[in-house]
Amino acid sequence: RGKRAFVAGVADDQGFGWAISKALTQAGAEVILGTWVPALNIFETSLRRGKFDESRVLSDGSLMEFAKVYAMDAVYDSPEDVPESVKTNKRYAANSEFTVSEVAAKVKEDFGSIDIVVHSLANGPEVAKPLLETSRGGYLAAVSASTYSFVSMVQRFAPIMNEGGSFISLTYLAGERVVPGYGGGMSSAKAALESDTKVLAWEAGRKHNVRVNTISAGPLGSRAAKAIGFIDDMIQYSGKCSPLSQRELQAEEVGNVATFLCSPLASAVTGTCLYVDHGLHIMGLGV
């Protein structure tokens, strides 16, 4: 039987979540998506209208299909956490059961079990502000959406995972080195995510016999990254300073490593942060 993957954080064909979905599909997995509620409608419409068809082409010429797309908002764990103002918001009112526990329950109901869970989402409302100017609310929102969301997913999905199951998230160098411009508590959120990868690997490893890893990815001009504002500079810097500088990082390169990490080839790998960044993290000085 092929593996079944749940990928959270796909709302277009530009980001890492899409590339990971594609690499997993290419490797024979069935892919289910969890898409952020406010982005769901446009994503499904674009998908239906063929806007992503070029990006969906697999090596045999067929198009990548998603087994199902669930509405999801990873800042809420269960229905009682959703504020009234959100529930009645037009984009949310059209959907239901979008909290992490409800999505996990629906995946269990619809599919029975899961082998791979990918967390490819982040959000920091004050990302453009330096930490020195970040509010408590902005900081906590960044950690809630970008880090606790992963803890919450491991809590709810580990119990429905098959033997050999594997979790993966995406982190960024700014969690361990200073990257000016990556503000709003997003650097803190990534530092916490990297630490949680180890603690969750231990806890969920012992409790559920599953693996937990993170990929520290190089810069990609995704939708989320464009919102930060300095992504073009980061791509240029990476191209100038990393050991493999001849070309830009391709999302597919991250997709391939994610697929390896979630495969039996990596059955002894857990709690690690694997850099997929053309080696930029080893440099102490930009040249």
Ligand code: NAD
């Ligand atoms: P992306 O825009 O493709 O993905 C981010 C996704 O998160 C979007 O689909 C968005 O709808 C979703 N999202 C935001 N808040 C959510 C919520 N509350 N609930 C559910 N979904 C929510 O951008 P990306 O750059 O591919 O980001 C994926 C991951 O990669 C993130 O963790 C990001 O920090 C990480 N990363 C990105 C870069 C980069 O340069 N782009 C580098 C290193 C790590």
